[in-house]
Amino acid sequence: MRLAWREALLAFRRAPMLSALSITTIAFSLFAFDLFGLVALNLRSALQQVESRVEIRAFVAEGTRADAASAAVGDVQSFPEVERVTLVSEAEALERARRELGEFEDVFDAGILPASIEVRLREGYRNPEQVREVAERLAKYDFIDDIRYGEEWVEKLYRLRTIATFVGLALGLTFALVSIIIIGSTIRMAVLARAREIQVMRLVGATRGFIRAPFLIEGLLKGLLGGIIALGLSFLTYATLGRLVIQAEFFGIGHSVLGLFAGALIGFLGSAYSVDRHLRRVA
Amino acid sequence: MSAMVRFTRVTKQYPKGVTALDEVTFGLNRGEFAFLTGPSGAGKSSILKLIFVEEHPTAGEVKVIGQSSVTLTPKKIPVLRRKLGVVFQDFRLLPDRSAAENIAFALEVTGAPASRIDPKVSRVLEQVDLLAKADAKPHELSGGEQQRVAIARALVNDPLLLLADEPTGNLDERSARSILDLLREINRAGTAILMATHDLDLVRATPFRTLELHHGRLVFDSGTMAPGATAATPGGSPS
Numbered sequence: 001m002r003l004a005w006r007e008a009l010l011a012f013r014r015a016p017m018l019s020a021l022s023i024t025t026i027a028f029s030l031f032a033f034d035l036f037g038l039v040a041l042n043l044r045s046a047l048q049q050v051e052s053r054v055e056i057r058a059f060v061a062e063g064t065r066a067d068a069a070s071a072a073v074g075d076v077q078s079f080p081e082v083e084r085v086t087l088v089s090e091a092e093a094l095e096r097a098r099r100e101l102g103e104f105e106d107v108f109d110a111g112i113l114p115a116s117i118e119v120r121l122r123e124g125y126r127n128p129e130q131v132r133e134v135a136e137r138l139a140k141y142d143f144i145d146d147i148r149y150g151e152e153w154v155e156k157l158y159r160l161r162t163i164a165t166f167v168g169l170a171l172g173l174t175f176a177l178v179s180i181i182i183i184g185s186t187i188r189m190a191v192l193a194r195a196r197e198i199q200v201m202r203l204v205g206a207t208r209g210f211i212r213a214p215f216l217i218e219g220l221l222k223g224l225l226g227g228i229i230a231l232g233l234s235f236l237t238y239a240t241l242g243r244l245v246i247q248a249e250f251f252g253i254g255h256s257v258l259g260l261f262a263g264a265l266i267g268f269l270g271s272a273y274s275v276d277r278h279l280r281r282v283a
Numbered sequence: 284m285s286a287m288v289r290f291t292r293v294t295k296q297y298p299k300g301v302t303a304l305d306e307v308t309f310g311l312n313r314g315e316f317a318f319l320t321g322p323s324g325a326g327k328s329s330i331l332k333l334i335f336v337e338e339h340p341t342a343g344e345v346k347v348i349g350q351s352s353v354t355l356t357p358k359k360i361p362v363l364r365r366k367l368g369v370v371f372q373d374f375r376l377l378p379d380r381s382a383a384e385n386i387a388f389a390l391e392v393t394g395a396p397a398s399r400i401d402p403k404v405s406r407v408l409e410q411v412d413l414l415a416k417a418d419a420k421p422h423e424l425s426g427g428e429q430q431r432v433a434i435a436r437a438l439v440n441d442p443l444l445l446l447a448d449e450p451t452g453n454l455d456e457r458s459a460r461s462i463l464d465l466l467r468e469i470n471r472a473g474t475a476i477l478m479a480t481h482d483l484d485l486v487r488a489t490p491f492r493t494l495e496l497h498h499g500r501l502v503f504d505s506g507t508m509a510p511g512a513t514a515a516t517p518g519g520s521p522s
Contacts, residue, residue, distance in 0.1 A: 003391055014379050196375070196377065197377055199375065200375055200376075200377055200388070201388075201392055202361075202364070203335075203364070203369055203375065204364065204365070204388070204389035204392050204393070204436065204440070205361040205362070205363075205364035205365035205367075205389075205392060205393060205440070206361060206392040206393075207358075207361045208357070208361075210361075210392060210394075
């Protein structure tokens with residue numbers, strides 16, 4: 001194993017240009033993938049933010065007893081889909097309207113606005129069907145006058161989300177595939193550059209595993225280095241954009257580690273594939 | 284006398300229908316020295332490739348140091364190769380390693396302990412008379428010296444059989460002769476040698492067995508013409 005590490009590191013020293021070139025290639029193809037990931041990540045969190053505002057408002061009929069309404073709030077809270085229920089009394093509704101629509105402050109009089117029950121759904125339950133279903137359940141309380149939840153809006157949002165998911169998946173897969181192909185051919189070049197060495201190794205009786213080991217280590221290191229550079233470049237891009245254009249979100253630790261791991265894995269598998277192909281051809 | 288190599292009706296065809304060897308049968312004994320001759324394309328290299336399992340026979344059986352091509356598994360190939368030494372016309376040294384490193388590489392590959400490598404490398408370098416150039420890179424050495432390094436690398440694993448494919452092909456006459464002398468010396472120490480060459484002058488100047496190929500067929504074998512000449516003692520007369 002020590003020998004394999006020595007050979008792998010020697011390969012970097014002996015062909016610094018080729019190594020630098022392949023690391024750069026790997027870095028840039030992973031960078032493209034990372035950028036795509038950033039866009040997807042931010043799009044998703046933006047959608048999530050909009051989605052989290054999906055709310056059902058059930059207006060309570062005038063003259064409903066406060067305890068009936070509170071009892072209903074308790075009931076609704078126990079629905080599995082429900083994240084939070086708030087009872088907004090007439091006075092609170094008035095206060096909020098005055099605060100939010102300051103210029104019409106004088107227009108609002110006590111008693112103009114009805115009390116309401118505001119329901120916020122849990123994540124995963126914010127699709128049109130669930131929203132409608134909860135709304136219908138609310139409608140069964142006979143003191144509920146009217147229910148609003150921006151039906152059209154929820155549907156549009158949901159469709160947008162579905163489209164975004166599919167497009168994201170397709171683009172992501174394409175990007176990943178392109179990265180893998182580019183990285184794979186880069187590594188193939190490295191293997192071909194050392195065809196002579198492989199030939200000599202076979203000649204003197206090196207086992208397949210022995211021949212492969214340095215290449216696998218080399219591929220792993222190149223992938224990892226490429227991944228680190230790509231992540232650095234992405235961060236730079238993100239920071240620059242953040243300063244100049246828009247405050248966005250960056251990968252968390254989990255995603256970053258996953259990205260580096262993926263880079264290393266692609267390097268490793270690409271090398272394994274290239275070396276095996278080469279060995280099959282010559283042996 | 285156990286045969287080190289035995290070819291039994293070996294045929295080798297390459298994908299495009301080229302027949303490199305056609306029902307070749309011969310044996311090589313422990314400690315023997317034999318030449319493979321014939322014009323280029325006659326199948327000399329194919330025989331060597333079949334012996335160190337670079338190629339597999341299309342038909343027939345190749346037996347090398349007790350391993351049959353019929354039953355040989357890929358796992359056993361490296362093990363077999365460690366008992367063989369191979370040298371080529373183009374030396375096949377790694378250009379960015381010194382002579383000593385090139386030789387050491389052959390030992391490292393077999394997982395030899397580091398403590399054993401240096402003394403062995405020195406020993407074979409001395410044997411090929413290149414101890415003074417241990418640290419020289421191949422490009423700093425003459426053709427003859429490079430071939431000596433290649434021979435040293437082939438010897439470092441103490442092979443039972445040394446295969447040489449036109450080892451003097453790229454060398455001037457003097458270097459060629461000294462390489463042949465080195466091979467004879469190695470043979471005297473007990474290593475069997477099978478050397479492919481089309482340099483008939485070289486062959487005639489030595490008393491060793493000659494196998495001649497033509498269009499993939501074995502057309503002449505001085506060994507079978509003089510039974511007993513294939514015994515371990517080199518110098519068994521071919522005539």
